[in-house]
Each structure stands twice: as structure tokens, then as C-alpha cells.
């Protein structure tokens with residue numbers, strides 16, 4: 714059904730705020746003075762033709778690219794100068810348009826590698842408190858297995874990631890991002906290359922995660938998925954914010970239709 718979701722019942726203060734952000738690559742403005750905010754508990758869609766600047770926007774929010782100008786506020790704090798790993802520690806998770814799992818590692822190890830700040834990372838902690846480290850290790854394995862179960866991949870827990878289909882890789886990405894307990898998740902085209910039955914699984918999982926209070930920013934070309942999931946949608950074209958509204962509103966907006974027909978797609 715194309716009915717838009719009801720608005721989330723979170724607090725009014727944004728969990729993420731992008732202020733007048735600009736990213737230039739040489740003479741090209743990949744992102745050109747874009748501002749928006751993401752509210753607690755919301756699923757916000759980000760759509761637009763290829764080359765619109767959507768992935769670059771994710772890179773800027775996640776900290777894998779530095780803005781030419783503007784600010785990124787996370788939980789009311791300016792994180793523009795902070796590296797990506799600091800933002801992950803502060804509850805921001807992202808998946809990639811093209812997932813790149815470690816092909817020879819098992820699914821379990823791929824998920825385990827995505828966790829944050831385990832004591833076992835420090836040789837010193839391991840030396841002082843081996844019992845605690847072992848207990849954390851067990852808990853992490855348990856959690857990783859539960860997440861693989863959640864994304865319906867538990868059958869393949871000990872298989873190398875290279876055996877996965879494109880759709881299964883997207884699900885593995887979801888399990889990986891959840892391992893770090895993010896409060897905000899950026900999803901870059903989770904439905905691309907995914908068959909219809911896996912797509913239903915991905916949509917259901919996103920709904921379930923969102924129902925637990927986790928906020929999403931979702932880049933997606935699949936308009937059915939956007940309509941079913943997103944409370945609100947932003948449309949980008951040529952680096953700029955073209956308009957925003959409910960999924961139905963933007964789908965009917967002549968500027969949006971024009972951007973897709975005449976745009977870089």
C-alpha cells in the first residue's frame with residue numbers, strides 16, 4: 714500500500730542536523746548548500762537521480778568526507794571536525810551502497826568485527842582482566858549470532874561471506890551495523906539488486922528496528938519501499954535540495970518528475 718506512515722512520536726529536537734553543507738570536488742559541487750534535520754524515531758527518505766549527491770551527503774554525515782563548508786550536528790553537538798570512528802562511537806551507523814564484507818571471513822566474524830570498543834581490543838585490559846575479556850567475547854558472539862538470526866542468515870553463520878548473493882550481503886550489512894548499537898542508521902540503497910522476497914525481509918526488519926526507537930535516513934530508488942517506510946522524504950538534484958514532503962507529495966511534485974526525466978539518471 715502507498716499509505717504514508719504516521720509521524721513518529723519522538724521529541725521535537727533533531728538527533729541530526731545538517732546546516733548549509735557544501736562539498737566541492739574540484740569545480741563540481743557534489744553537495745551544494747543543503748540543510749535538513751532528522752527527528753528522533755523518524756525514517757527520513759533521501760531520493761534523487763543518480764549523481765544528485767546522496768551518497769556524498771552520507772559520507773559527510775558519517776565523517777568519511779570532510780565538508781567544504783557547513784556543519785553537521787549530532788545530538789545537538791557540532792561533530793563536523795570529528796573523524797568517522799568518533800561518530801560511530803556516538804551512535805551513528807551507516808551501510809554502504811556496495812557492501813564489501815571480508816569475503817574469506819565467516820558471516821559471524823564479519824559481524825563481530827563491526828562491534829565497538831570491546832575490552833579485548835586492549836592488550837593491557839586482556840592482561841589485567843582475562844576473565845572479563847572472555848565473558849565479553851562470549852556475549853559478543855551470542856549477540857552476533859542473534860543478529861544473523863534476525864536477518865535470516867543464521868543458516869550461513871559459519872560460511873565465508875563470498876557465498877552470499879547481493880541481497881544477502883545487504884542483510885549482512887544490516888546485521889553488521891546493528892552490532893554497534895547505533896541510535897541513527899544511514900542506509901544507502903538497501904534494496905538495490907535485492908529480489909522481491911528478500912526486499913520484504915529488509916522492509917520488515919527496518920520497521921522492527923525503527924519500532925524500537927532507532928532513527929533512519931534512507932537513500933533508496935525503490936519508490937514502493939520509500940512509500941512504505943518513510944514518514945518524510947527529501948529530494949536532491951544536482952547537489953541541491955529540491956523539495957521535501959510526504960512520499961505521496963514528492964511523487965506528485967512536477968519538479969521531482971522533471972528532475973528524474975531530465976536529470977543525470
Ligand SMILES: Nc1ncnc2c1ncn2[C@@H]1O[C@H](COP(=O)(O)OP(=O)(O)O)[C@@H](O)[C@H]1O
Pocket residue numbers: 738741742743761762763764765766767768769770
Ligand atoms: N570522491 C569524489 N571525487 C570526485 N567526484 C565525486 C566524488 N564522489 C562523488 N563525486 C561526484 O559527486 C556527484 C554526486 O555523486 P554521489 O554523491 O555519488 O551521487 P548519488 O549518490 O546521488 O548518485 C557526482 O557527480 C559524482 O561524480
Ligand SMILES: [Mg+2]
Pocket residue numbers: 767768769810
Ligand atoms: Mg549513491
